Amino acid sequence: MSSPHVCVIGAGSSGITVIKSLKENGISFDCYEKGSDVGGNWRFKNDNGLSNIYKSLHINTHRDRMEYRDFPMPKDYPDYPNHEPIQAYFLSYVDHFGLRKHIQFKNGVKKAERLPDGKWKVTPEKGASKIYDVLVVANGHHWSERWPDPAFPGKFSGKVIHSHSYVDPKTPVNCEGKNVVVLGMGNSAMDISVELSRPGVANKVFLSARRGAYVIPNYLFGKPLDKLTEVMPTWIPFSIQQFFAHLLIRFGVGKMEDFGLPKPDHKFGSAHPTISQDLLVRLGRGDITPKPVIEELKGKKIRFADGTEEDADVLIYCTGYNIKFPFFDEDFISAPNNYIPLFYRMFKPGIDNLMFVGLMQPLGAIMPLAERQGKWIAQYLKGNYHLPSEEEMLDWIKEDQDEMKKRYVSSTRHTIQVDFDIFMNQMAKEMERGKKRTPKKELVKA
Secondary structure (H helix, E strand, O other): OOOOOEEEEOOOOOHHHHHHHHHHHEEEEEEOOOOOOOOOOHHOOOOOOOOOOOOEEOOOOHHHHHHHHOOOOOOOOOOOOHHHHHHHHHHHOOOOOOOHEEEEEOOOEEEEEEEEOOEEEEEEEOOOOEEEEEEEEOOOOOOOOOOOOOOEEEOOOOOOEEEHOOOOOOEEEOOOOOOEEEOOOHHHHHHHHHHHHHOOOOOEEEEEEEOOOEOOOOOOOOOEHHHHHOOOOOOEEEHHHHHHHHHHHHHOOOOOHOOOOOOOOOOOOOOEEEOOOOOHHHHHHOOEEEOOEEEEEEEEEEEOOOOOEOOOOOEEOOOOOOOOOOOOOOOOOOOOOOOOOOOOEEEEOOOEEEEOOOOHHHHHHHHHHHHHHHHHHHHOOOOOOOOOHHHHHHHHHHHHHHHHHHHOOOOOOHHOOOEEEHHHHOOOOOOOHHOOOOOOHHHOOO
């Protein structure tokens, strides 16, 4: 299409890198953001009503692996900074590339509908509806709380919150001096359990695991762990990578069951890893008591699958998120069980003017992946990349899902899983293939 007009939903870490590529390539766009500033989930106390992070949050991917390739993080940043310098980095990115004036803050998208002619009618929360040629969705996938389904039998008379609401030991529920049960084995569960187990905070902390997981540290052998993994070439078969990873974890960390945690029912790399430098030490010291999954809620007591019962005042569910698109009619586009079939996690077959960005769960950081997606979208809209046929895209999606099912345990957590380095290379190769599919006369100088 010639001179397309683009709507971008969201100015989080994915949305801002998309609009940077659009701006650099002279493509007209509007970007809508519910909050009063950029940053999405990394903006502490974000006023968009969706994003929320806890005060003590640090990145669990090394800063060099998280940064945009076109805008490196300051070298004086620590290896794993907390949310404040990360948010400052996003603010610098937006200001450096002159993006702020192109974002409509405090104005989210209320409804997006595809018209009979294929264009998009977008209705913002403020102002009149507008028509766009292209719609880019970057609304994030860590904001719609997922709760245990079915719910545990019985009733709990204490306070119950989801980790999405947790800010600090006193907010929104005062956990100081209380008995707290944390359900989950993901990164949020680890961070919250460790924070509450510090001296003078919670009275007792119980970590309830629904299934076993590998807990790996940020540092191993004196080096950032994700720096060690960089030396593994992407062409080495996954089975061999998995073998060496098992050795690394076995001798560098130990068995999970030696710390009282359930033995993982899968091989390392077959589930999203849990990263914590402190959890295993806290378990070893007895500051955190491991428990199996909850079996029944009994007023002030919680019964676990091993038959033990504990008095509890607070129950924190660290049970993940649902993928939601509140601006679409569910009958049009939705993600039941967190699955949405997309070509390279971005294009929906049959709708060539709709793209999703950052809709992935990488073994690594989303930002460089979203940056590459933004560059891809810009080249596509300029005519320098042509999509394969709808049939070929559906074949790719099926093959990708088959590979996912072979490798990962069945879970809503793994429906959008990707391996950072492998997926970066795959996207680069597909961009080249798409360029070759483009007639020479249509190519536009980047």
